[in-house]
Amino acid sequence: MTSHPFGAVALVGVHNTRQARRLPGHDSTSIALVGALGALADAGIAPGQVDGVVGPAAAEIALELGLGPCTRRPSALGIPALLDAAALITTGQCDVVLVAAGGAGIHTDASSTAPWTRPANELVVGYGLFTAAEFALMARRHMITYGTTPEQMAAVAATIRTNGHANPAAVYYDRGPFTVDDILASRMVADPFHLLDCATTSEGGCAMVLARADRAADTPAPLWILGGASDSFGPAYAVAPVWDFRPRPDDDPAGLVGARAARRAFAMAGLAPADVDVAELYDPFSFEIIRQLEAFGFCAPGEGGAFVEEGNIAQGGRLPVTTDGGTMSFSHPGINAQQLQRVVRAAEQLRRACPTNQVDGAEIALCSNGGAGALFCDVVLLGRERP
Amino acid sequence: MSTLVPQPLGIPVPRPSLLAEPYWEGCRRHELLYQRCGACGHAGLRAFTVCGACLATEPVWERSGGRATLYSWTVVWRPPNPTFVVPYAPAVVRLHEGVWMISAVVGCEPEELRDGLALAVEFHPASDDVVLPYFSPTSS
Numbered sequence: 001m002t003s004h005p006f007g008a009v010a011l012v013g014v015h016n017t018r019q020a021r022r023l024p025g026h027d028s029t030s031i032a033l034v035g036a037l038g039a040l041a042d043a044g045i046a047p048g049q050v051d052g053v054v055g056p057a058a059a060e061i062a063l064e065l066g067l068g069p070c071t072r073r074p075s076a077l078g079i080p081a082l083l084d085a086a087a088l089i090t091t092g093q094c095d096v097v098l099v100a101a102g103g104a105g106i107h108t109d110a111s112s113t114a115p116w117t118r119p120a121n122e123l124v125v126g127y128g129l130f131t132a133a134e135f136a137l138m139a140r141r142h143m144i145t146y147g148t149t150p151e152q153m154a155a156v157a158a159t160i161r162t163n164g165h166a167n168p169a170a171v172y173y174d175r176g177p178f179t180v181d182d183i184l185a186s187r188m189v190a191d192p193f194h195l196l197d198c199a200t201t202s203e204g205g206c207a208m209v210l211a212r213a214d215r216a217a218d219t220p221a222p223l224w225i226l227g228g229a230s231d232s233f234g235p236a237y238a239v240a241p242v243w244d245f246r247p248r249p250d251d252d253p254a255g256l257v258g259a260r261a262a263r264r265a266f267a268m269a270g271l272a273p274a275d276v277d278v279a280e281l282y283d284p285f286s287f288e289i290i291r292q293l294e295a296f297g298f299c300a301p302g303e304g305g306a307f308v309e310e311g312n313i314a315q316g317g318r319l320p321v322t323t324d325g326g327t328m329s330f331s332h333p334g335i336n337a338q339q340l341q342r343v344v345r346a347a348e349q350l351r352r353a354c355p356t357n358q359v360d361g362a363e364i365a366l367c368s369n370g371g372a373g374a375l376f377c378d379v380v381l382l383g384r385e386r387p
Numbered sequence: 388m389s390t391l392v393p394q395p396l397g398i399p400v401p402r403p404s405l406l407a408e409p410y411w412e413g414c415r416r417h418e419l420l421y422q423r424c425g426a427c428g429h430a431g432l433r434a435f436t437v438c439g440a441c442l443a444t445e446p447v448w449e450r451s452g453g454r455a456t457l458y459s460w461t462v463v464w465r466p467p468n469p470t471f472v473v474p475y476a477p478a479v480v481r482l483h484e485g486v487w488m489i490s491a492v493v494g495c496e497p498e499e500l501r502d503g504l505a506l507a508v509e510f511h512p513a514s515d516d517v518v519l520p521y522f523s524p525t526s527s
Contacts, residue, residue, distance in 0.1 A: 111469050118467035122401035123433060126519045127491045128394065128463060128471040136461035137479055144459075144502045191462040191497070239432035240479045240489040242458070247439055 004387035010216035013043025019204035019331035031205035032102030052094035078339025079378035102205030103334025135373030139287035141243035152305035154183035164325020199327035227268030258377025453508035494523030
């Protein structure tokens with residue numbers, strides 16, 4: 001018997017569906033189902049053994065796969081969905097839980113940015129705000145305070161897009177490699193973000209399966225949750241994204257959202273940032289990686305720009321980041337699947353199963369979701385050894 | 388030259404919430420209102436029912452003098468939909484009363500935007516019913 005809060009649950013199956021600019025014939029639920037069946041096959045678990053489903057389409061998937069009666073959690077996204085699924089098992093509510101997500105058939109108006117980038121909240125809609133502008137307002141404060149440069153941000157985008165260039169499963173496979181100059185030469189979207197500093201949009205699904213630890217022995221490659229936590233400062237894209245917004249006078253400001261989550265995750269794992277072999281960070285915009293590296297303790301405040309410029313986040317560097325190409329190059333199918341895909345990639349790394357960009361000997365992976373522009377940030381640490 | 392100007396009629400406009408209706412009514416009168424806690428004076432990022440600092444439940448509306456400093460900005464060249472005229476400069480400004488708000492800077496070139504730039508509010512219609520506060524540089 002283990003005393004670790006997640007010691008009784010294993011991540012036993014993961015799957016990404018094919019990702020593409022368009023997947024004709026699919027909607028978000030149908031592509032999530034493709035992901036679900038893939039993850040179950042990966043785990044070697046029959047659908048009938050699933051007794052819990054987590055994700056926006058949880059009830060639909062329960063119906064489609066004939067799982068009733070079963071537990072359903074329809075609201076959680078990304079890493080929190082993974083942690084909720086794990087908690088359903090550790091608290092004895094379920095034995096095998098499926099987390100599935102997909103995005104398809106949502107972005108159909110080519111004259112506008114994707115619908116999920118432009119929520120019509122009353123204080124922002126009239127000023128033409130959208131996700132790129134919201135994240136730019138956070139990046140600007142970092143530029144003012146620390147002198148962070150567009151070249152440093154472009155170094156992030158060039159690294160991650162080059163990772164996608166090398167990944168046969170990426171939507172933008174074989175489109176590079178990319179240099180800092182390539183990023184800076186792309187057209188400006190929302191200063192300081194050029195087109196290639198920003199996430200792409202695409203379609204696809206993914207899923208994962210968690211199981212009670214005693215059942216994991218029958219699965220080919222179980223992995224373990226070492227720590228996880230989430231931070232929020234309020235609703236995304238509804239109020240001003242203020243770096244120095246500090247509701248608790250003695251705690252971190254909104255610009256460091258995720259710092260508390262990372263501290264809690266590392267404490268739960270008994271690990272430190274130096275123990276992480278690969279960081280599958282959420283990359284909606286290039287600056288966000290610089291911010292997360294500082295917030296999570298991989299470098300000191302203000303040093304993120306130099307850290308990325310020195311090549312530390314590239315393949316072969318001290319901390320390879322977002323090795324599948326992330327939302328910039330691998331895929332960005334909406335509001336949920338691309339967040340879970342950080343976990344799928346971490347699992348592939350820890351299984352040493354990446355066809356390209358494998359980090360040698362990866363034992364510990366950190367994944368993140370969200371970002372300062374959205375006022376939330378989630379962190380999970382995964383490993384090969386049962387905690 | 389690409390002087391920043393207010394957006395034309397036809398952009399997506401806010402649907403005022405019940406809590407924020409006094410704010411939007413103030414804008415129609417060209418008055419910039421913000422909300423403070425009636426007990427401790429705390430101001431939030433939007434209209435509220437419970438004070439985030441002291442938990443009192445009697446917020447009051449006050450009128451801002453309309454002066455602010457520029458806190459953060461971006462210059463958008465690729466808008467979320469084609470009704471917006473580029474470039475435009477969404478911004479976070481800090482009112483002299485200590486309140487942060489989302490707006491946009493107009494009346495200058497993008498190159499003139501800098502941390503701490505002194506600003507004053509001005510009002511421009513966004514539709515028949517909605518008036519938006521913008522901020523432009525001021526010499527004093």
